[in-house]
Amino acid sequence: MKPAKRKRLEKAGWKVGSAKDFLGLTPEEAAFVELKLTLSASLKERRQQHGLSQSDLAKRLRSSQSRVAKMEASDPAVSLDLLVRALFAAGAKKKDIAKAIAKSESIAA
């Protein structure tokens, strides 16, 4: 059960920060976590650019403000699924997402 392990690692170690405590993670796990960080940052930026509040976005997503806050905080208990759906709800196109992902290439190849 990978998710369980991930959860434990995440709980133990990190908080939004960046890529500094990737020590115990396999490269794949690191890449995955990083991906989430990237997308959540992208989401926040995008939302603000559009002048939306978390509540507004939540409405579009049919979710709630607290969940949006958690997404942007890269809370480990938020899935990539939801993150991506949120991005689409915030007006992102696939191209935008691809760009965001590629952009984050800086940290780990």
Added chain:
Amino acid sequence: MKPAKRKRLEKAGWKVGSAKDFLGLTPEEAAFVELKLTLSASLKERRQQHGLSQSDLAKRLRSSQSRVAKMEASDPAVSLDLLVRALFAAGAKKKDIAKAIAKSESIAA
């Protein structure tokens, strides 16, 4: 509850196919479903290129053969989360994923 709705829609309508019954979906939903289709295709391709069986990949992922089969079949009951983790496990880098996403631009902008 968006996932619930999605599930119903998916159960009702589609089967791996492609983008032909996106009629009742909002653009965001369509984009999301499409994204999953794209990535699952990419996963299959990638796995085969590496000469791995579904069981092999499952081992790397710490998952099971049946789940891998479901991923490749774009079973609605497979999350984007798992799909992406599988891609990483299959040796994909973020850049590869970005490329795969961008590539699928063909169907819906």
Added chain:
DNA sequence: TGCCAGCATGTCACATCTGACATAGACTCG
């Protein structure tokens, strides 16, 4: 023909994620 690897599909108990809600802090405006 039998045997085996690879893939697909269904099911289930259990882990995880989710939306909703409550609550609190920061900030602005009157």
Added chain:
DNA sequence: CGAGTCTATGTCAGATGTGACATGCTGGCA
């Protein structure tokens, strides 16, 4: 100050995803 908006954080019941297992189908090979 008090009221309003925006955001962060915690909690929980219920929805959803997960790994594992069983089982069936295919094609290859001896």
